Amino acid sequence: MKNISFLVAGVGGQGTLLASDILAEVGMEAGYDVKKSDVLGLAIRGGSVLSHVRWGEKVASPVVRKGDMDYLLALEPLEAMRGVEFLHPKSIVLCNTKAMPPITVSGGSEVYPPREEVMRVLQSAAATVYFVDASAEAERLGNLKVANVVMLGAFSTLLDVPRKTWESVILSRIPQKYVALNQHAFHTGCSVVKRSQPS
Amino acid sequence: MNKVLLSGNEAIARGAYEAGVQIATGYPGTPSSEILATIAKKYKDDIYAEWSTNEKVAMDVAAGAAYSGRRTMVTTKQVGMNVLSDALLYTVYTGTERGLVIITADDPGMFSSQNEQDNRWYTKLAKIPLLEPADSQEAKDFVVLGIGLSEEFDTPVLIRTTMRVSHSKSIVLEGERPSVPQKVGPFVRDQQKYVCTAMWAKKRHPVVEQRLVNLARYAEDAPCNHVEWAEHSLGIITSGATYAYAREVFPQASFLKLGMTFPLPEELIRSFANGVEKLIVIEELDPFLEEQIRAMGIDVIGKEIFPPYDELLPDRLTQLALESGLIDEAKGMTHSVTVPTDLPARTPVLCAGCPHRSTYYWLNKMKMPVAGDIGCYNLGCLPPFNAQHTMGCMGASVGVLHGMSIAGVPEHAVATIGDSTFFHSGMPALLNMVHNQSRGVVIIMDNGTTAMTGHQDNPGTDWTLQGKDAPHVELEPLVCAMGVEKVLTVNAFDIGEVERGLKECLAYDGPSVLITKGLCAQLDRTPKTSYMVNPNKCIACGACLKLGCPAIVKADKVDEKTGEPKAEIDPGLCVGCDICRQVCPVEAIQISKGRESQGER
Structure with a gap:
């Protein structure tokens, strides 16, 4: 069995690590050997966050080589x-459309790449490449923070793992009072990709 | 057995549980901090855990506990080992009554450290055994093994992880906790062993040397060292995370995978070397294994191919292996689209609502030299502040300030240090300033937590790692008691107060302390309202942008006269700290009525 490698990318504070943790755990529950590696920067928030996640029969390195990632899940x-x-x-990309300009852009010294360039x-x-406006969906659900779970819902439709495995892993990581919200977010994500056209 | 996905640090915590560890100490530092946090969270009833004031204190505490008959663990990041080492060196001579392991989490690649030191050398210096786990399963197992070795050979044991081992996750099979004593007996009175006075310590040194010989013998058959035979044309000796990368890059090679990397199993290495045509050592950072293997008279290649800096991740390892002819072609790397070079950088910034912002705002305006320290506030060295001119190690700022002062620097200088860093090692340096009387302002930036490493407790918090109540040590009376005569405490969220306090301290002819007090934005749970910029009032002067707040952005609207962009506040990020409102010269920033802040609270 070939390894399946995932790159999860986002900005500190977006729940990128939670998303990659969930992705890794879903792999384990689906019966794969799993490894993941995070790069956490100096600051808690605002920096780039990158996670490598791998599923396979036997995974050696938690860090993936360039050109070897099968999926990119970008928040x-x-x-x-x-x-x-x-x-x-042959890689597949799922990308949240909501831009979070870094301070180098908001401060005016650099330019955020236009949508067409992205x-x-x-x-x-x-x-x-699939684009999902997960942040807008999350805002509609009343909490921007669940954009990562909307993205996971959308991502789950690209992989061959039962939906209930995803749900049980996600809900096991969520405090009780946010369970309904996250369930909503996941389901929203699942239907969003069906609606959106691959581009 | 229960199968779980754990990070290396979580696995080390689990290992402590399964090794019967009862006491765990340390000082927070990336990438080690999650070990004690996990112990405090998951094994609270079985393991006492504390954040000590610094790593040396943590090690002394561990020594005392292990002398008293408890299995003990100490955790540190790699540079914390320098602080810890003074205490380590005596425990090598004394040994302990029960197992004692030290975890050092090294940082190849320097993700969050001031240097890239290779702490494996400490084991040669101290003459103690070294274990290097490669993944989470080994991280857990090696704690159990380390406690066993510590008790069998009466020595402290060093376990060295790296960021990749500590922060990577892999599957772990959980085991059981052995039975441990509920109570300990009276303290042991074995002075010749535990009092390191020269006359007795001198007799302990030969014991230490003999112990190393015995450990080297043990290493020959240690289950954590093993050979994986494949093709005999290339043999690779490696350890730790590098093993996983090398397995991927050299799928055909034979491996000698070392779990115990000091002292080395000479016979095992010799027989492996004899079984392969070409022998290489792959290790991150220094030629620690390579030099020892060469000293055995074995011909081996290492650092001439694999440089002694940065990580040896699969990409780099592949590149180096191709360049040196160790492999002919690489899997992957066939299609690499390059990343556009002009992408805007995402440098870390002080959070929206950070109490440190006001201080660096003024330090930037006043242009004085600033000796900096370790913490989030080190971000004060970056634009738009550029207001930190030295930074070296924990607590260094105050000593460096004193040095600048006695050297006769013509400007009035300041030091910036956080509350936890001040407790860690700033206090002796401040006492030194008081005793030797120099002029300078020590700004203690008291945000009520050890923020950068994940909001751990310190003597300034009223709770401990295990959630017990603790006396909250107030900085002002503490500093006064240390003999500082000029001490001011100001509200960090009041920009005028910070300015006045700073100016008053700068005018003082002697050592002074300015405490800028304000709770870390990540901990402040009081509901606040986000702010907005009134575009009709904004004159696009850019004053608020000089605060480097991630919530303040340049708007699409421009000022008609200057053509400069006006400011705008992102309500999703703003936490309503009020600082930008105070610096705006035209009162264009106001509370966004009816809009509760959505910023991270």
Whole structure:
């Protein structure tokens, strides 16, 4: 069995690590050997966060080589672009559309790449790119923080693991009072990808 | 057996549980901090855990507990080992009554450290055994093994992880906790063993040397060292996380995978070397294994291919292996789209609502030299503040300030140090300033927590790691009692108060302390309202942007006269700290009525 490798990218504070933890645990529950590696920067919030997750019969390295990532799950477009060197021609990308400009942009010294440029770069690097406005969906659900779970819901439809495995892993990680909200977020994500056209 | 997905640090905590450890101490530091946090959370009833004031204190506490008959563990990040080492070196001579392991979490690649030191050398210096886990299963198992070795050979044992082992997750099979004593007996009175006075310690040194010989013998058959035979044309000796990377890059090679890397199993290495045509050592950072293997008279290649800096991740390892002809072609790496070079950087910034912002705002404006320290506030060295001009190690700022002062630097200088760092090692340096009387302002930035490493407790909090009540040590009376005559405490969220306090301290001819007090934005749970910029009032002067707040952004609207962009506040990030409102010259920033802050609370 070939390893399946995932790159999860986002910004500190977006729940990127929670998303990659869930992805790893789903793999374990689905019967795979699993390894994951996070890079946590100096600061708690605001920096780039990258996680490598691998599923396989026997996984050696938790860190994946460039050109070996089968999937990119990006919670932020700029961070998705930083991950393209890890992709190969058959990779699949799922990207949240909501931009979080870094302070170098909001402070005015640098320019955030325009939407068309994000699309062009991602499409040049992968076979299929899906965009999901997960932050808008999360805001509609009343809590921006569940954008990561919306993304996981959408991502789950691209993989061959039963939905109930995803749900049980996600709900086991969520405090009781947020269970309903996260269930909603996951289901929203599941239907969002069905609606959106692959581009 | 229960199968769980654990990080290396969580697995070490589990290992402590399964090794019968009863006391665990340490000082927070990335990438080690989650070990004690996990123990406090998951094994609270079985293991006493504390954040000590610094690593040396943690090690002394551990020594005392292990002398008293408890299995004990100490945790530190790699540079904390330098602080800890003074205490380690005497425990090597004394040994302990029960097992004692020290965990050092090294940081190849320097993700969160001031240097890239390789702590494996400490075991050669101290003459103690060294274990290097490669994944979470080994991280757990090696704690159990380490406690066993510590008791069998009467020595402290060092377990060295790296960031990748500590922060990577892999599957672990959980075991059981052995039965441990509920009570200990009277304290042991074995002076010739436990009093390291020269006349007695001198007799302990040969014991230490003989112990090393015995450990080397043990290493030959240690189950944590093993050979994986494959093709005999290339043999690789490796340890730790590097093993996992090398397995991926060299799938055909034979491996000698060392779990115990000091002292080394010479016969095992010799027989492996004899079984392969070409022998290489792959290790991150220093040639620790390579030099020892060469000293055995065995021909081995290492650092001439694999440089002694940065991680040896699979990508880099593949590249180096290709360049040196160790492999002909690599899997993957066939299609690499390069990342556009002009992507805006995402440098870490002080959070929206950070209490440190006001201090660096003024330090930037006043342009004086600043000796910095370790903590979130080190971000004060970056734009837009550029207001930190030295930073070296925990507590260094105060001593460096004193040095600047006695050297006769013509400007009035300041030091910036956080509350936890001040308790850790700033206090002796401040006493030194008082005793030797120099001029300078020590700014203690009291945010009520050890923020950067994940909000651990310290003597300034009224709770401990295990959630017990603790006396909250107030900085102002403490500093006064240390003999500082000029001490001011100001509200960090009041920009005028910070300015006045700073100016008053700067005018003082002697050592002074300014305490800028304000709760860390990540801990402040009081509901506040987010702010907004009134675009009709904003004159696009950029004053608020000089605060480096991630919530303040340049708007699309521009000022008609200057063409400069006006400011805008992201309500999703703003936590209503009020600092930007205070710096705005035209009162354009106001509370966003009816809009509760959605910022991270």
